[in-house]
Structures are given as structure tokens and as C-alpha cells.
Amino acid sequence: MRDAYGLDDDYREWVRGDRFDPAERWPWWIELVRSGVDRGVAVHRARIVSEPVSAYVRYEYELTAGHNLKAGEDVRWLPRRQASDIALPGNDFWLFDGTTVLFNHFAGDGTMTGEEAVTDPAVVRLCRDAFVAVWGRAVAHGAYRPS
Structure with missing residues (x-):
């Protein structure tokens, strides 16, 4: 739900224009999620974002396909203005x-x-109800275009 998280070396590398394969950078996450998904566990991630998106959220967006989706997560995005209620x-x-x-x-x-x-x-x-509400309004990663 944040517009930025700790600005680590990976993020700074991305800001410099050095793109990397997240599957190579974080294989442990992909294996962890994939092993759960292979057992039938559903992994859903909802991101609530301000628009226009911050540089950090753009970084997350660009890494999602090669990291989260590749692992088997279902990721959706909800503009913050649509979560006010x-x-x-x-x-x-x-x-x-x-x-x-x-x-x-x-x-x-x-x-x-x-x-x-x-x-x-x-x-x-509270958390379950909030997530269900967000998930119902959020846009699938493939259809979301950050502004």
C-alpha cells in the first residue's frame, strides 16, 4: 500500500537503467511461490497505488511479470482513489x-x-474483508497501465 519501500541496491540499479532478470535475482521467491501453487495454493497480491505512480511503483510494475507472475502469483492493481471507501x-x-x-x-x-x-x-x-473488496475492484496486471 506504500508508494515506495526501502530504496535498496536493486532499485538504484533499475533507476540507473540497468535492467536485470528478477528470476535470476530472487530465485528463492519464485521457488517458494511456485511450490505452493503447484500444491494448489492460490497466491494473490493486490497493490494499491497512487497515480501518477511513483518511480518505485513503476519499478515494481516492470518486475512483476518476470518475478511475481512467473512464480505463479496473481497480481492486481488498484488506483488509490478507487479505494477511498x-x-x-x-x-x-x-x-x-x-x-x-x-x-x-x-x-x-x-x-x-x-x-x-x-x-x-x-x-x-478486517484484513480478509479489505482484501476481498480491493481484489474485486483491482485490475489484473496484464490489463493495468500505470499512469
Whole structure:
């Protein structure tokens, strides 16, 4: 849900115009997701973005096909202005099997500061409902064109 995350060496390389194959850079992620998908696990990622998109979001967009989709994720994009009436959690999260939420915590500069696993049914329900609402409005990666 952020417009930028930690501006690491990979991002700085991309900004300089040095393109790389994300499958070669992060094979562990592709293997992790692919092994789950091969077992029948659905991996959905929704990205809520401001438009026009930031340079970081453009970087994410360009890497999605060779990284996330190649691994087997289904990725959708929702312009932030279309999410104004959705109750969203204050942090990025992963929802596992509808029973556990893993929140990712970030500093103001986008550096990840920690994670927090939560199993409280009310929190899980909030996150599930938010994700379902976002997913229903979001555009599939192949159809989304960042402005």
C-alpha cells in the first residue's frame, strides 16, 4: 500500500537503467511461490497505488511479470482513489489461510522494521474483508497501465 519501500541496491540499479532478470535475482521467491501453487495454493497480491505512480511503483510494475507472475502469483492493481471507501488496515499484510495475518511494519523511509503475526479473529476478518473488496475492484496486471 506504500508508494515506495526501502530504496535498496536493486532499485538504484533499475533507476540507473540497468535492467536485470528478477528470476535470476530472487530465485528463492519464485521457488517458494511456485511450490505452493503447484500444491494448489492460490497466491494473490493486490497493490494499491497512487497515480501518477511513483518511480518505485513503476519499478515494481516492470518486475512483476518476470518475478511475481512467473512464480505463479496473481497480481492486481488498484488506483488509490478507487479505494477511498474501503476500510484498510494501517499496514501492509499477508493473509494466510484466512486464519493468520502477518503485518509488515515500515519506517517512514520505507525500511522494513519488523513483522507481526496476528490470529485475532476480528483482525483477520478486517484484513480478509479489505482484501476481498480491493481484489474485486483491482485490475489484473496484464490489463493495468500505470499512469
